[in-house]
Amino acid sequence: MTQTLPQPLAPHQLYRVCDPDSLSFTTTAELADSDAPIGQDRAVEAIRFAIGMRHRGFNLFALGPEGTGRRSLVMQYLTQAAARQPVPDDWVYVHDFGDGHRPRVLRLPAGRAQPFKKDMEWLVEELAAALPAGFEAEEYRAKKQVLEQEFKERQEEAFGTVGTEASEKGVALIRTPVGLALAPTRDGEVLSPDEFKQLPEEEQARFKAEMEALQEKLETTIKQVPYWEREARSKLRELEQEVVAFAISHLMDELKDRYADLPEVLEYLEAVAEDIADNVGDFLESDDEDEDHSKPRRRPGGEGAIRRYRVNVLVNNADQGGAPVIYEDHPTQPNLIGRVEHFAHYGTLITDFNLIKGGSLHRANGGYLVLDAHKLLMNPFAWEDLKRALKAREVRIESPGQSTGLMSTVSIEPQPIPLDVKVVLIGDPMLYYLLSHHDPEFAELFKVSADFDWRMDRDETAVMGLARSVATLTRKEGLRPLDRSGVARVVEHASRQVEDSEKLSTHMASLADLVRESDYWAGRTGAAVVTAAHVQQAIDASTYRQDRVREHVQEEIRRGIVHIDTESAVVGQINGLAVLELGRFSFGRPSRITARVALGKGDVVDIEREVDLGGPLHGKGVLILTSFLAGRFGQNWPLSLEARLVFEQSYGGVDGDSASSTELYALLSALADLPIRQSLAVTGSVDQNGTVQAIGGVNEKIEGFFDLCAARGLTGSQGVLIPATNVAHLMLRHDVVEACRQGRFAVYPVHTVDQGIELLTGTPAGQRDERGEYPAGSVNRRVQARLATFHRRLDLAQSGALSGGRETRGGR
Amino acid sequence: MTPPPFRRILVAVDASPLSQAATDLACRLSKRWQAPVDAVFVEDINIVRLVAHPFVHTISLAAARRQSADDTLIGKALELQAIAARRALDAALATTGGHGTFTVRRGRVEAEVLEAGQGCDLLCLGWSGRPDSRARRSRLGSVARAVSRSAAASVLLLQNPVTGPLFLWWDGFPPALEMAAALAAREGATVQVVVPAHDRIDGTRRGVEAVSALQELGVTAALHAVGRPAALPGTLPADALLLLSAEAEIVLDDLPCSALLVR
The missing domain is CATH 3.30.230.10 (Ribosomal Protein S5; domain 2)
Structure with missing residues (x-):
């Protein structure tokens, strides 16, 4: 059989020209905007499917090479879908009066969190005026003085009885720097030990017995004092609560009317009313210098104590037009799941529910959260906490130290917030395959993959799609339109990018750069439209900028x-x-x-x-x-x-x-x-x-x-x-x-x-x-x-060697 | 020239808040009339004696618990009180620029104070050694009561720091009026006159006479109140100083403010 020698390839086999005459427009200015991506049908279908599937675990991983328009495409489809979906509820954190370390979360219809916050601020302001007025009223002061006087008289009467009895028996009740003491006296003076010893033994025994009995009575009386004091405080508290109830009842009624449709809020308001009655001193002016004992005492740190009636609006969807679509550019663990901030107070770091800051999961709750997979995995704890939130369907704010058990500082544990979010991860294929292989939870949580192709068939539809994408870009960025020769050259370059004359690149980022650079060169020559020459100049210039090593x-x-x-x-x-x-x-x-x-x-x-x-x-x-x-x-x-x-x-x-x-x-x-x-x-x-x-x-x-x-x-x-x-x-x-x-x-x-x-x-x-x-x-x-x-030759050499070997072995 | 109302002042100190306030006021008066201050701290002989008894116990007010009367502990506590009182005096003298002495005596408190106060024309002491923090007013302490009854000199009983107006309890005792005039003239203050009277018309007349007398002495004065003796204390503010005769018919426990019993 004779071998046929290959012949040199013809020029048309070396380069597939895109004929400008085959394009049905003069410049891209005539083309409508591109409303759909080109060459990504599979990915688009996957995105639509993921959006439509509201079931658990149908989160999306958009995989593909960088620059193929993954993020813009995902955001485009999510935004369109989100606009048709309901606006999610607002979320606020409030103080839990039963357990101060576990701030309570309240869910309010969208747009009502901020008014609720203002209402609570109004309540506190009103109380700050109404309560002091109530406690300064003559009626309250008089009643309180009576109560105090009753306590004092009761105490004096009890001690007076002991004192009188002691005096009758010749015993003095004396206050010393370390407590009360009973001592035998004569003519009002305490007997010295020598004088006491000179007394008849019966007299000494009588004194001792009397003093012993009196001491027991004295102890009994002293033990009674705390009970009387508590009783007095209790009566005083009842009196205070009467004043408080009168001062806050009309304010509370007004608030309860406004939130009558929200049982959780009503329950919270009841708790607020009870707490104010218990801690009314927090609303009163501090008056340490001119101490007025007629008013309830303010607790130390009273200003801070009033903070517990504030409302921390974590998510405010008042201005939201549909479901939220959030792209978190910096997905650290705190940015994702939120954090609890602290402030220094006399050298100690302290916090409360007002310092809870929401994360992107909170903002995206009820909608969509888009994350860069590589950035997510690069941030410690972020991936693990995201998975935990998706699996538990709730966001629990924990510092990294808390979640790993490294920190034992007393902090707060905010009540978790129920989570209903669709997460979209964007990453390169290798990340997707690695996660699929090494992380068993990944497949369970990200059941949908949108696989972005890096190339597409070079057919008429794709060429026109590319032309429309170029037209959209030029309009969006104010670039010069491309004439058909310019578009044809871009098409040819798109084939060269994927090294296939029958394919086109879907790497829109680099093609967009080519169009921008071509516009630059067209501008240098004062051209109104970008032609093939400008595109070629852009390609050559780009090559020149990069080919020092090749040279x-x-x-x-x-x-x-x-x-x-x-x-x-x-x-x-x-x-x-x-x-x-x-x-x-x-x-x-x-x-x-x-x-x-x-x-x-x-x-x-x-x-x-x-x-x-x-x-x-x-x-x-x-x-x-x-x-x-x-x-x-x-x-x-x-x-x-x-x-x-x-x-x-x-x-x-x-x-x-x-x-x-x-x-x-x-x-x-x-x-x-x-x-x-x-x-x-x-x-x-x-x-x-x-x-x-x-x-x-x-x-x-x-x-x-x-x-x-x-x-x-x-x-x-x-x-x-x-x-x-x-x-x-x-x-x-x-x-x-x-x-x-x-x-x-x-x-x-x-x-x-x-x-x-x-x-x-x-x-x-x-x-x-x-x-x-x-x-x-x-x-x-x-x-x-x-x-x-x-x-x-090898055979001969080996034979000779073998022969020699036999002779050697024979030794003959 | 009118002789100064005080030439020598005694202040009884025990490191209680009111005795410190009395020290401050005594030092201010001392500076004003160039009268030296003698501060006396008395170790109560009854306390000293009782701790020597092996069978005597103290009962803690905080714990309601009986413990043996430890003379070392009580002795140390008395010593610390004396040191604190001395420091308070030094601080007050340094602030006012007055001069004085500090003495520690041992004996029955009221007797020692009275003895130390011989030669003095003003005795200052706190209303009570243990003011009740919950109540607006405390009962007059036993020492203050005894000294106020027995002293030959005038006695100033401090119930609160004196920052308010000057009042005269006018029941016809001229030395009280003269002292009020002397104090008001030096302070540039107005003397507010209160007149105890069962007959309001008569009381008012006497009050007007007192005001006139004060004005004749060169001080401004005004009639504050006329009424039954039991009702008048309620008209006085807590930071006032009331000048009255040591023989005035009044229950001192009812007073809401400090009092200067003039003799």
Whole structure:
């Protein structure tokens, strides 16, 4: 069978032009705004599904490469859906009078939280005026004095009785610095111990007995004092409550009328009324200097105590037009679930329910919360707390220290708020797959994925969709419209971005940048519309800004510092092509690959691999070509060679199998002792059967070798061998296409290794005949013969060695 | 020139709040009339004796608990009270610029105060050693009562710090009127006259006469109230100083303010 040699590709195969005449508009100004994304049908369907599913766990993960419009698309659909949904309720925190450390949450219809807060402030202000007036009234003061006098008289009467009895029995009741004491007296003076001893023993015994009895009475009386005091306080409290009840009853009635439809609020107001009655002193002016005992005492920190009647509005949906859609740009744990702030008071950090701050989960409650997955995972505790909230369907505000048990500071535990929110995470696919694999709760909580594609088919619909997106952008940002040539060039660039002439990029961010930059260049020339020339100028300028390293690489090759031969023919040497990626810019770099063969045991040594400069995929490619050699030439005897392959002057690592066909050509050249045309460069991987397979970066690789040849002067014999399956990916630069059109450069689509080696050596590869032999003079025949020679030599060498060994072992 | 009303002042101190207020006032008067102040702190002989009895106990008012009367503890407490009283005197003298002495005596309190007060023409002491913090007024203490009855000199009983007006209880005792005039003249104050009378017309007449007499002495004066003796104390503010005869027919316990019993 005769091998058909590949022919150079025609210009139309090297670049798929977008014909401006095929576009049905003159400029983008004529196009309506784009109302739907292009090329993201699958993602859109997923977003709609997630919005429609109100069941538990149907949260959404929008995965896709950055710049594909994930966030704007998600926000667009969520905002549209949210506008049709009801406005969620307001939430407030108030003091829990039963348990001050657990602030209580109240739910109010949207827009009523703020008025409620103002109403409570009004109540406190009114009470601050009404209560002092009540306690300053003559009636109250008189009643209170009577109560106090009663207590005092009761006390004096009790002590007076003891004192009188003591006096009658000749015993004095004396106040000492450490308490009361009873002592025997005579004529009003306490007897000294000596005087006491001089008394008759009966008299002494009588004194002692009397004093003992009196002491017991005194103790009994003193023990009664706290009870009397409590009784007096209780009566006083009843009196105070009468005053308070009168002062607040009409205020409370007014509030209760306003909130009659909210039982929770009514219950809270009842608690407030009771608490005010219990702590009325908090509303009275402090009067330490001129102490007026007629009024109830103010507790220390009274101003702070009044704070407990305030209302902390956590969520105010008064101005909300529908369900909220919140994008949290900084998803730290406190920003997400809220926090409790503190303030320093005499060196101590204290807090109360007024210092509770809501998080984005609170604001999004009843609607949607959009988060960047990467940022979320980068913030400690944020992911775990979000999951906990979604699983429990409630937001519980805890500091990181509390949730991990690291802090034991006394703080507050706000009552959790019921949560009904749809969370949308936006992240790259790798994050999605990692979470799916490593976090069992993820699949349970994020059941819907919106998979954003990075490319779309290049058909008429997509092209017009792209044109409308450009039109929308120019209008939105006040840019010049693009004429049809400009749009066509943008379309072509979108194909080049995805390295496929049959596809278009959906990376709207970079395409938008291209349009903005084109507008800039159009503005520099004073043009009213952006044309293809401006777009091209934007592309060239962008390339120029980024290609310093590429220039240096090319310069080193041109100056011979890096040796790349583009003219002669060399045995075992071939030009390979690699791609270097520097940030968002990538370019092709020619590399010289050499192969040397010698007698051996069938090993093909990849020097890059040996020194850990070759990656696993590169190693795999070398093993495949070894297998190819064995399959083709090792059927009758074992391969008896040792081959070594190296990327010359390569000091960085290499990976990927795109050089495996190149390495195979160098190896075949070395075995066949046939020189390879250095005017050609090669890329492509190879399988065990010798079929050349597609690789990535084909455009950059071709352009990298073209730039070198163009710099040295195009001869017409220069070109690049690429896998035939890569032809559809070609979107080459115009200068490359033009050189090919003029026959000064060529791109060859190669299907098999045999085609490639024939192009490279000018010698037919040769097909095996029915006897298993290759035609004389063919590459394969020469390789077969060389390997046979290696085998014989190795066989002979091994026989000699074995013979010597036997003699040695025999010792005869 | 009118002789000064006070040439030597005694103040009885016990480190209680009212005795400190009395010290402050005594020092102010001392400065005004260049009269030295003698402060006396009396260790109650009854307390000293009772702690020597092995069978005597004290009963804590805070804990209602009986404990043996520890003479060391009580002695130390008395010593600390004396130190506090001395400091209060030093501070008051330093503030007013007056001069005085401090003496510690031991014996029956009222007797020691009276003895120490011989040669003095004013004895100052607190209304009570233990004012009731809950009530507006306290009963007059036993020492204050005894001293006010037995002293040969005038006695000033301090119930509250004196920051308010000067009142004269006019029952026809000229030395009280003269002292009121002397104090008011030095202070530039108005003397408010209260007249105890069962006959309002007669009382008013006597009141007008007193006002005239005061005005003749060069001070401004006004008739404040005329009425039954039991009703008049209710018209007096707590921060006032009432000058009255030591023999006045009045129950001192009913007074809401400090009183200067003039002899």
